[in-house]
Amino acid sequence: MFLKSVTIQKDKIINFTGYPFSLPLIKKMNTLDITSNVTFFVGENGSGKSTLLEAIAYQCGFNTAGGGRNNTYYVESSEAALGNHVRLSWFPxxxxxFFMRAESFYEFATHIDQVGGYESYGGRSLHSQSHGESFLSLFKHRFKDKGIYLLDEPEAALSPARQLALLQIIKDLSGFSQFIIATHSPILMGYPDAQIINFDSNPITQISYEDTSHYQITRRFLENRNKVLSQLFDEVGE
Known part of the structure; x- marks a missing residue:
């Protein structure tokens, strides 16, 4: 493991009313301890999990639009506004x-084409592949060396089968690398012995896989699909 904890330096925040300082994350968290080589940030949209991951990427020196330390390009609204207000504790x-940001992956792929770097991503332009194929090409070819890999909703373009393929890649690298992943996927967060951080709780805290709403809602739906849909549609129709 490398990254041990993340601290929000609230004494440096002047205005708590503007984004992202108005997020529930700011009130709910002081220091977050990282205890596993594979950690998942989970919670509803707007809970702050992606914002915190982006701030970590900023402090790591990665391009917050997506990429590593040497990927220089700009995407509007990708600035890590929280980046200067967090402190990372490392050992070593x-x-x-790499910071993988699903939201701006298209712009990252364009950047790779412009600099002629697609040979490092399987020898084909990421734009010449399907969305899911391009994501897997990134994971297979760029995620090789010892490092910290930050993934923001990597399941966005992945079928269930390809999410399992990503889990295998994580397993192959986890012995000498660290992963922090913001996700909604109950498949990904089922990785064995992973640390799961629940951003919906107050304070933000660790949660077991079976206690996540993602697992519970998915299981309930799969086991009682007709009943769940009937209740849902009846409620909507009222």
Whole structure:
């Protein structure tokens, strides 16, 4: 493990009313301890999990639009506004890795084409592949060396089968690398012995896989699909 904890330096925040300082995350968290080589940030949209992951990427020196330390390009609204207000504790510190941001992956793929770097991503332009194929090409070819890998909703373009393929990649690298992943996927967060941090709780705290709403809602739906849909549609129709 490399990254041990993340602290929000609230004494440096002047205005708590503007984004992202108005997020529930700011009130709910002081220091978050990282205890596993594979950690998942889970919670509803707006809970702050992606914002915190982006701030970590900023402090790691990665491009907050997506990429590593050497990927220089700009995407509007990708600035890590929280980045200057978090402190990372390392043992040991590492500077290699990657920030994968599903929201701006198209712009990242364009950047790779512009710099002629697609040979490092399987020898084909990421734009010449399907969305899911391009995500897996990134994971297979770019995630190789020891490093810290930050993934923001990597399941966005992945079928269930390809999410399982990503789990295998994580398993192959987890012995010498660290992963922190913001996700809604009950498949990904089922990775064995992973640390799962629930951003919906107050304070933000660790949660077991079976206690996540993602697992419970998915299981309930799969086991009682007709009943769940009937109740849902009846409620909507009222």
């Amino acid at each position: 510190k590492i500077t290699t890795g």
